[in-house]
Amino acid sequence: MEASLYLHIPFCAGSCGYCDFYSLPVRPGGPGLEAFIDALLGDVRDYLARFAVNRVPTLYLGGGTPSVLGAARITRLLAGLRSLLPAWPEEVTVEANPESADAAFLRACWECGVSRISLGVQTFYEPSRRLVHRVGEGSLLPERLSLVSALFPGAFSADLMSGLPGQDETVLLRDIETLLAFNPAHISLYALTADPKLPGSPPDDEADRLWLLGRDALEKAGYAQYEVSNFSRPGKRSRHNIRYWRMENWLGIGPAASGTVIDDHKGTGLRYTVKADAGAYPAPGFAEHDGGITFEFLDRPTLIKETFLMGFRYTEGPDRELFKTRFGTEPEALIPRTVERWRKRGLLEGGKTALTPGGLLLLNPFLLEVFEELG
Numbered sequence: 001m002e003a004s005l006y007l008h009i010p011f012c013a014g015s016c017g018y019c020d021f022y023s024l025p026v027r028p029g030g031p032g033l034e035a036f037i038d039a040l041l042g043d044v045r046d047y048l049a050r051f052a053v054n055r056v057p058t059l060y061l062g063g064g065t066p067s068v069l070g071a072a073r074i075t076r077l078l079a080g081l082r083s084l085l086p087a088w089p090e091e092v093t094v095e096a097n098p099e100s101a102d103a104a105f106l107r108a109c110w111e112c113g114v115s116r117i118s119l120g121v122q123t124f125y126e127p128s129r130r131l132v133h134r135v136g137e138g139s140l141l142p143e144r145l146s147l148v149s150a151l152f153p154g155a156f157s158a159d160l161m162s163g164l165p166g167q168d169e170t171v172l173l174r175d176i177e178t179l180l181a182f183n184p185a186h187i188s189l190y191a192l193t194a195d196p197k198l199p200g201s202p203p204d205d206e207a208d209r210l211w212l213l214g215r216d217a218l219e220k221a222g223y224a225q226y227e228v229s230n231f232s233r234p235g236k237r238s239r240h241n242i243r244y245w246r247m248e249n250w251l252g253i254g255p256a257a258s259g260t261v262i263d264d265h266k267g268t269g270l271r272y273t274v275k276a277d278a279g280a281y282p283a284p285g286f287a288e289h290d291g292g293i294t295f296e297f298l299d300r301p302t303l304i305k306e307t308f309l310m311g312f313r314y315t316e317g318p319d320r321e322l323f324k325t326r327f328g329t330e331p332e333a334l335i336p337r338t339v340e341r342w343r344k345r346g347l348l349e350g351g352k353t354a355l356t357p358g359g360l361l362l363l364n365p366f367l368l369e370v371f372e373e374l375g
Contacts, residue, residue, distance in 0.1 A: 002055040004243050007040060008254030009063040010278050026068060033073055039282040041080040043253045051261060058240035059089040067096035071104035078112035091115055091239045098144040099136030110151045117148050118157040123164055124178050131165035131200055145182040157186035162214050163207030164192055165200030172210050176217050185236035189214050190229050226315045228360055245314040247307045255281045267326045269298035308370050317354025338369045
């Protein structure tokens with residue numbers, strides 16, 4: 001079986017005010033990380049065997065902040081993975097935050113076969129960084145971006161955020177201009193949802209306007225939008241994330257990670273989620289069923305809904321051939337009325353079942369209509 005691999009490293013140098021991912025504070029290179037790597041590698045070995053995985057096209061280390069592992073530990077983890085995987089994946093991504101992505105860590109990633117670094121920039125504007133409790137000083141960003149762009153030229157991604165407290169049009173456009181000077185291959189522009197815990201956040205309509213302004217600036221600079229929040233240079237899309245949007249197999253490993261394995265012949269799937277508890281990791285194996293891992297059977301109607309939910313985030317829409325293989329029909333055959341209405345409005349592509357750029361802005365109401373028609 002072919003499956004991508006996601007490893008969750010649930011450790012951070014601090015807690016940012018906007019983050020909902022499972023993470024724990026730890027100082028870079030702190031105690032307990034060696035045992036965690038051992039547990040992670042043990043699970044990789046066990047999961048690959050359980051699902052008879054013979055090909056891993058993409059590998060993604062996320063979190064949390066994988067860069068808090070430091071150079072020696074990331075080297076040990078990646079070397080361990082190389083010894084366990086059937087072959088080294090075609091795309092290997094490691095997330096990093098500037099405060100811990102030093103030269104030694106980045107060089108270790110490069111030497112161990114990492115092909116993409118995803119750097120959490122968010123903003124260069126120090127007042128906004130402080131308001132969301134962002135770890136590290138904004139003044140460190142140019143140095144770390146220079147290191148990343150030198151070691152991974154044309155092969156790194158950076159995250160920016162719009163709608164941050166204290167952010168206005170001038171700040172956002174300056175953030176984009178500053179980032180573009182380092183020539184990232186890929187940029188994720190995330191819209192921060194207004195949160196009463198974060199004073200100074202712009203109202204929803206202003207936050208929406210800022211995101212659209214950022215989108216237009218990125219597209220003008222040659223970054224094509226290919227998913228709701230993702231933009232890339234030609235040929236530089238994230239292959240790992242595309243597998244999520246196409247609902248292809250992936251194994252999630254680590255506390256709070258989840259995996260989804262699909263039977264293409266039956267049009268059903270299995271999802272599992274590891275307990276979000278690093279103190280109890282590794283969770284008991286699949287056979288023990290004592291609460292360390294929860295399971296969900298995805299029947300045909302559920303998998304169809306999830307395929308639409310994920311697929312319409314992608315500018316290519318749900319993969320037609322894969323959809324037909326799994327469900328025995330074309331995507332539009334299941335939602336003909338919705339397809340007709342949205343095409344008449346110019347919000348759905350004519351030659352493929354995919355939302356136009358204007359349609360992507362209305363993804364949620366579109367999906368509501370899809371689910372109503374599916375029943």
